[in-house]
Amino acid sequence: MEAEAAVDYLVDERSKAQFDIDAMKIIWAGGKHEFEVSDRMARLVASDPVFRKDNRAILDRKELFKNTLRKAAHAWKRIIELRLSEQEASKLRFFVDEPAYTDLHWGMFIPVIKGQGTEEQRKKWLPMAYRMQIIGCYAQTELGHGSNVQGLETTATFDPELDEFVIHSPTLTSSKWWPGGLGRASTHAVVFARLITDGKDHGINGFIVQLRSLDDHLPLPGIIIGDIGMKFGNGAYNTMDNGFLRFDHVRIPRDQMLMRVKQVTREGKVVQSDVPWQLLYGTMVYVRQTIVADASCALSRAVCIATRYSAVRRQFGSQNGHETQVIDYRTQQSRLFPLLASAYAFRFVGEWLKWLYMDVTQRLQARDFSTLPEAHACTAGLKSLTTSVTADAIEECRKLCGGHGYLCSSGLPELFAVYVPACTYEGDNIVLLLQVARFLMKTVSQLGSGERPVGTTTYLLRLEHLLQCPCDVQGAEDWLKPDVVVQLFEARSARMTVACAKSLSKFSKPEDGFMDLSADLVSVATAHCQLIVVSKFVEKLQQDIPGEGVKQQLEALCSIYALSLLKKHLGDFLSTSCITSKQASLANDVLRSLYSQVRPNAIALVDAFNYTDHFLGSVLGRYDGNVYPKLYEEALKDPLNESVVPDGYHEYLQPVLKQRLRTARL
Ligand SMILES: CCCCC/C=C\C/C=C\C/C=C\C/C=C\C/C=C\C=C\C(=O)SCCNC(=O)CCNC(=O)[C@H](O)C(C)(C)COP(=O)(O)OP(=O)(O)OC[C@H]1O[C@@H](n2cnc3c(N)ncnc32)[C@H](O)[C@@H]1OP(=O)(O)O
Numbered sequence: 303m304e305a306e307a308a309v310d311y312l313v314d315e316r317s318k319a320q321f322d323i324d325a326m327k328i329i330w331a332g333g334k335h336e337f338e339v340s341d342r343m344a345r346l347v348a349s350d351p352v353f354r355k356d357n358r359a360i361l362d363r364k365e366l367f368k369n370t371l372r373k374a375a376h377a378w379k380r381i382i383e384l385r386l387s388e389q390e391a392s393k394l395r396f397f398v399d400e401p402a403y404t405d406l407h408w409g410m411f412i413p414v415i416k417g418q419g420t421e422e423q424r425k426k427w428l429p430m431a432y433r434m435q436i437i438g439c440y441a442q443t444e445l446g447h448g449s450n451v452q453g454l455e456t457t458a459t460f461d462p463e464l465d466e467f468v469i470h471s472p473t474l475t476s477s478k479w480w481p482g483g484l485g486r487a488s489t490h491a492v493v494f495a496r497l498i499t500d501g502k503d504h505g506i507n508g509f510i511v512q513l514r515s516l517d518d519h520l521p522l523p524g525i526i527i528g529d530i531g532m533k534f535g536n537g538a539y540n541t542m543d544n545g546f547l548r549f550d551h552v553r554i555p556r557d558q559m560l561m562r563v564k565q566v567t568r569e570g571k572v573v574q575s576d577v578p579w580q581l582l583y584g585t586m587v588y589v590r591q592t593i594v595a596d597a598s599c600a601l602s603r604a605v606c607i608a609t610r611y612s613a614v615r616r617q618f619g620s621q622n623g624h625e626t627q628v629i630d631y632r633t634q635q636s637r638l639f640p641l642l643a644s645a646y647a648f649r650f651v652g653e654w655l656k657w658l659y660m661d662v663t664q665r666l667q668a669r670d671f672s673t674l675p676e677a678h679a680c681t682a683g684l685k686s687l688t689t690s691v692t693a694d695a696i697e698e699c700r701k702l703c704g705g706h707g708y709l710c711s712s713g714l715p716e717l718f719a720v721y722v723p724a725c726t727y728e729g730d731n732i733v734l735l736l737q738v739a740r741f742l743m744k745t746v747s748q749l750g751s752g753e754r755p756v757g758t759t760t761y762l763l764r765l766e767h768l769l770q771c772p773c774d775v776q777g778a779e780d781w782l783k784p785d786v787v788v789q790l791f792e793a794r795s796a797r798m799t800v801a802c803a804k805s806l807s808k809f810s811k812p813e814d815g816f817m818d819l820s821a822d823l824v825s826v827a828t829a830h831c832q833l834i835v836v837s838k839f840v841e842k843l844q845q846d847i848p849g850e851g852v853k854q855q856l857e858a859l860c861s862i863y864a865l866s867l868l869k870k871h872l873g874d875f876l877s878t879s880c881i882t883s884k885q886a887s888l889a890n891d892v893l894r895s896l897y898s899q900v901r902p903n904a905i906a907l908v909d910a911f912n913y914t915d916h917f918l919g920s921v922l923g924r925y926d927g928n929v930y931p932k933l934y935e936e937a938l939k940d941p942l943n944e945s946v947v948p949d950g951y952h953e954y955l956q957p958v959l960k961q962r963l964r965t966a967r968l
C-alpha cells in the first residue's frame with residue numbers, strides 16, 4: 303500500500319475552537335502541577351517500547367501474564383532510576399494502562415495496613431511494602447460471599463497457648479475467590495476472617511498472612527492457591543491474576559491481626575477501641591473514591607475516540623463537495639455530547655470526592671466520626687452512578703463509531719471489557735445504591751428529632767419548601783440558570799425520598815419494607831446522586847476559571863449534563879410534579895441549541911484530556927485523524943494475514959471445496 307504523507311485531518315476542526323485549550327487542559331488535570339506530571343508521565347510511557355500494548359488481544363493467557371509481569375518490573379525499575387515521587391509513580395502506572403498485581407499492592411494492600419493497622423504494625427509492614435520486598439493483595443471476597451461481608455466464613459481462631467491465630471477455610475464456599483494479584487504474584491495478603499476467641503465469634507477483621515515463600519515463591523504449608531481462570535474479553539482484565547485461596551489451619555502470630563479497630567490481648571480478651579467498627583470497611587471507602595476519579599478517565603477516553611472519529615467519518619448528504627461528517631447529525635450529537643458533558647461532570651465530582659475523603663480522614667484522626675456515614679453514602683453512591691454510566695457510555699461510543707467500533711483496533715472492545723467489572727468490584731452497584739437509600743431514609747426519619755442533615759443532604763432542611771415549590775422556568779433561557787436547575791434536582795430528590803419514606807412507614811417491619819420497595823429505593827438513591835453531580839459541577843463554575851472562553855464551554859457542558867438527565871428521567875420529574883410538560887419541551891429546545899454551541903468546540907474539548915495516541919490505543923481516535931490507512935495497517939498485522947493461504951486450508955478447506963466440485967459434476 304502507498305505510504306501516505308502525515309496529514310492532520312482534524313486541523314480544520316481544531317481551528318474552530320472558541321476557547322483557550324491549554325487553560326482547559328489545566329482545569330481537566332486539576333492544576334498546573336498535576337498537568338505537568340501527567341503530561342510528562344504519559345510521554346515517558348508512550349516513548350518506551352517495553353510498554354507497547356497493541357498485541358494484547360492476540361497473546362495467549364500465559365504470554366499475556368508474563369508480559370504484564372515484565373511491564374510491572376520495568377515500571378518499577380524506571381520509578382527507582384528516575385526517583386519518581388509517589389504521585390509520579392502512580393501516574394506512570396496509570397499510563398501503562400494494564401491491570402496488574404501492582405494495582406492491588408499499592409491500591410489496597412498498603413491502604414488497608416495504613417488504615418487498619420496500629421502504629422507498630424504500620425512501622426513493621428509498610429517499609430517492606432513500599433520497597434516491594436513483599437507483594438500484597440486484599441483477600442476479602444469468598445466463593446460464596448461477596449456483597450455480604452458480615453457473611454464471610456473464613457475463621458481466625460485465637461490459640462492462647464501459642465499466642466497465634468489459626469486461619470482456616472472450613473467449607474468450599476469459604477475459599478477466597480477473586481482477589482487480584484492473589485493467583486500468581488502476591489507473597490502476602492490481608493485476609494478478612496471471623497475472629498474467634500474462646501469459642502466466641504467477634505465478627506470480621508483483617509489479618510496479614512504470608513502466602514508464598516520469599517525465597518522460591520512456593521506456597522507455604524497449608525496454603526492452597528491458584529488463578530480463577532479467564533475472564534470476559536481478550537487481553538482486557540486477563541492480565542490480572544485474580545485468585546483462589548484456601549487455608550488448612552495456617553498459623554500466624556497474634557500481632558498480624560490488624561488491631562486499629564479491635565485488639566486481642568495476650569490472654570485472648572477482645573477489646574473494642576473507640577473508633578467506629580465501620581472503619582473495618584474503610585479501605586473500600588478509599589478505593590470507591592478513586593474509582594469515581596477513574597470513571598472520568600475511562601469515559602473521557604471513549605468519548606475522545608468517538609468524537610474524533612465522528613468528525614472524520616462521513617456518510618450521506620453533501621458538505622463542501624464531500625459527504626456529511628457524522629458529528630453533524632443531530633442524533634449523533636444528542637448521543638455523544640451528553641457523554642462528553644458527563645466526562646467533565648465526573649471529573650469535577652471526583653475532585654470534590656477526593657476532598658471529602660481527605661476531610662473525613664482528618665476528622666477521624668481528630669476523633670470526629672460525625673461525617674463518616676455521609677462519606678460512606680457519597681463514595682458508595684457516586685461509585686455506583688459513575689461506573690454504571692461509564693460502562694454504558696463505552697458501549698454507546700462503540701455504536702457511535704459504527705462497524706469500525708467493533709474492531710479491536712478501535713480500542714473500544716478492550717476498554718469495555720476492562721471497565722465493566724467496575725460495576726461489580728468494590729461493591730455491586732445496586733447493593734451500594736441501597737446503602738445510599740438506607741442513609742437517606744434514616745436522614746429523613748431523623749429530621750423531626752433535631753438531628754441536622756450534613757453536607758450533601760443539607761437540602762433536606764428545606765423539605766417543606768422543596769415539596770411544594772414550582773419550577774421557576776418561564777422561558778427557554780431560564781433553563782440556563784444554575785440555581786433553577788439545582789433547585790429542581792433538589793425538589794425531585796426530596797419528593798422521591800419522602801414518597802418512599804411514606805411507603806416504608808406502612809410496613810410493620812422496616813426490613814420487609816426495604817425488601818419490597820428496593821427497586822424504588824434504588825431510584826431515590828440515583829436521584830440523590832445525580833443531584834450531587836449537578837451541584838458539584840455548578841459549584842466548580844462558581845470558582846475562578848481562568849482562560850478565554852473556558853468558563854463558557856464548561857457552562858454549556860454543565861447545562862447539557864443536567865438537561866440531558868432531565869430528558870432521560872422525565873418520568874421522575876413529571877410524576878413528582880416538579881415540572882410541567884411545557885417546561886420539559888422548553889428544556890429540549892435548549893438542549894438542541896447547546897449542542898450547536900458545543901459542536902465547533904467538540905474536538906478541542908476532547909483534546910483537552912491530553913491523551914497520547916499510546917494511551918488511547920485506538921486507530922479511530924488518533925490525534926491526526928488519519929484513520930483509514932491505519933485501519934489497513936492494523937488489519938495486516940493480524941496473524942491470520944501472515945500467510946496468503948491460511949493454515950488449515952489443506953486439511954479442512956480444500957477437501958470441502960473438492961467435495962462440492964464433485965457434487966456439482968453429479
Ligand atoms: C485498566 C488499567 C488499570 C490500571 C489501574 C490504574 C488506576 C486505577 C485507578 C482507580 C481504580 C482503582 C481500583 C480499581 C481497580 C481494580 C479493582 C480491583 C479490586 C477490587 C477489589 C474488591 O472488590 S474488594 C471487595 C469489595 N467488596 C465489597 O465492596 C463488599 C460490599 N459490601 C459491603 O460493603 C457491606 O457488606 C455492606 C455495606 C453492603 C453491608 O454491610 P453490613 O455491615 O452487612 O450491613 P449494614 O448495611 O447493616 O451496615 C451497617 C452500618 O454500617 C454502615 N456502613 C456500611 N459500610 C460502611 C462503610 N464502608 N463506611 C462507613 N459506614 C458503613 C451502614 O451505613 C450502616 O450504618 P447504620 O447502622 O447507621 O445504618
Ligand SMILES: Cc1cc2nc3c(=O)[nH]c(=O)nc-3n(C[C@H](O)[C@H](O)[C@H](O)COP(=O)(O)OP(=O)(O)OC[C@H]3O[C@@H](n4cnc5c(N)ncnc54)[C@H](O)[C@@H]3O)c2cc1C
Nearest residue numbers: 440441442443448449480481482723726727728729730732
Ligand atoms: C474484576 C474483579 C476484581 C475483584 N477483585 C477483588 C479483590 O481484589 N479482592 C476481593 O476481596 N474481591 C474482589 N472482587 C470481588 C468483588 O468485590 C465482588 O464480586 C463484589 O463485591 C460483588 O459481590 P458478589 O460477587 O458476591 O455479587 P453478589 O452479591 O452475589 O451479586 C449477584 C446479584 O445479586 C444482587 N444482590 C446481592 N445482594 C443484594 C441485595 N441485598 N439486594 C438486592 N440485590 C442484591 C446483585 O445486585 C447482583 O445482581 C473482584 C471482582 C471482580 C469482578
